[in-house]
Amino acid sequence: MSSRGSTFAALGAASALLMVTACAAATSSDTASGPGSAVPAAATTTDPDAGAPPGAEILGRPAVGEPFKLTVGSSDEARPDEFEITVEDVTCGEPLDPEVVAHAAESVGEPTPTPTPEAGKQYCVVALEVLNVGKSEANWSAGDVMTLNVADTAYSQSLADADHAYDYSQYWYSKGKAGPSFGLNPGSKGPDHGVFQIPADEEPTTVWVASGTSFEGFDGPEPGYLVQLDPAG
Known part of the structure; x- marks a missing residue:
């Protein structure tokens, strides 16, 4: 893309x-x-910075499938949390994974409505692989620090979208693939997902992944990576 x-x-x-x-x-x-x-x-x-928060330092512009290293400050400054992140796929315009939806319904023990996007919107699911390359167990969640962008318009997860992303984490955990939100030991890796809604007639162009635990730090937007998508791909 x-x-x-x-x-x-x-x-x-x-x-x-x-x-x-x-x-x-x-x-x-x-x-x-x-x-x-x-x-x-x-x-x-096209503005090469489009999709990054205004004023944010761009640490790199990796492509889909190209790993990048994310260093996230922690309470132990001598051992910061370090991850190798790879955006593996971005899927738009399709329903959420039916197996994930079914597993979520089973977990509450009752039928649940089929997730549908807002009027005029489409779901986009960003799939990532996260490897802990630090020196201690660490937690990380893509939904806290990631936006899906259409040119210079950034879309974050809504509360409902975050719930669906959590369903993906629970589903893969049930398959023996714990994601970073559960904690990863050094050398361990797992899947993570972000769920976003963008206009139905648009295609995403980039994914922004901030290097902090939120988008904003004490001195402004956190630095991060601007992952390049290929809308024609």
């Missing part, structure tokens, strides 16, 4: 007698600095 001249004035009659080489040199000069020599940036490029 990733994001996607010049008109010259006609030469006057007096210029018609200039040598061809001189014309070529003038043309080159016009291309470099003349009026209309470049299309405005907004029409040809």
Whole structure:
């Protein structure tokens, strides 16, 4: 999933007698600095920082499937929590995993309504793999520090979305794959999921993952990684 001249004035009659080489040199000069020599940036490029909180330090721009290291401060400054995070997949426009929904219904012992997004919205599920590369057991939850973005518009989990993400964690725990919200020992890994709702006619472009325990620190937004998606992929 990733994001996607010049008109010259006609030469006057007096210029018609200039040598061809001189014309070529003038043309080159016009291309470099003349009026209309470049299309405005907004029409040809995408802001590489779009999706990151304004003012946040971007630690990297990994692609889907490319791991990145997240260091999260803890009470033990000598042993900060360290994780290797990989965004493995982003699925939009489909119902939530029916096995996850069924497991959630079984856990409460009664039928539950099939989850449906808000009117005009679609579900997007971000699947991650989290490896503890630190030196002590650590907990981490993607929903606390992650947004799914459409250009420069950031979508966070609602309370209902967070409940669905918790259902994914419980489901995979029942399959013997404990995620980071349950705590991971050094060298252990597990799945994590974020559930988001974005407009039904949009495609996400990036995922922002902050390096703190929240989006905002004492001095402004926490630094983080801007994971690049390919809408056409």
